[in-house]
Amino acid sequence: MRTRIKYCGLTREQDVDAAVAAGADALGFVLWPGSKRGIDESRLAKLSARVPAFVTRVGLFVDPSPALVARCAESLDLLQFHGDEPPAFCSSFSRPWIKALRMREGLDLHAAIEAHGGARAVLLDAYRPGVPGGTGETFDWSRIPASLAKPVILAGGLTPDNVAGAVTTVRPFAVDVSGGVEADAGIKDPERMLAFMDAVRRADHANLNDR
DSSP states (O other), X not given: OOOEEEXXXXXXXXXXXXXXXXXXXXXXXXXXXXXXXXXXXXXHHHHXXXXXXXXXXXXXXXXXXXHHHHHHHTTOSEEEEOSSOOHHHHTTTSSOEEEEEEOOTTOOHHHHHHHTTTOSOEEEEOOBTXXXXXXXXXXXXXXXXXXXXXXXXXXXSOOTTTHHHHHHHHOOSEEEESGGGEEETTEEOHHHHHHHHHHHHHHHHHHHHHO
């Protein structure tokens, strides 16, 4: 299976264009003001308008107001929730959604996934107290069960140097990267995006040959 790739935390037009040119399956836009990569609704509309067909526009939210999500949804194809949003809230916007789960000690992944049955996938990220995501840290990938009821999007500290190992170890449906392909916070590096893409493709090819 081909591993899908999402470049997240896009803030500039040239980075959107570079991510598309690199072959991204999805682009992530952070709609949380607490992030160094956060953008507002006006910026979202401008950036999302540059995204061509067949590339998924994903909006990342952290405990947002219903009004904010509803306004942003017009520029998005998929919603990504990183806070304590209940499943009923996530399902209320006529858009498919995914739920981020931070891999704290003691987390029962099977139970968490069952509780978010309406999600199209779960995004597994590193856990740091008080930080809803974007830590730039990896976690112990061996903690992910081999079989889960939802597709897994792997996040947390991925870079061009370690993503091949992540793909080989976890065999996720998709990988999600932000800081690992940046020159600075919110400023993507086109060469690192290409290197990340190449590393994932090489790992996919190796996995296929291992079968």
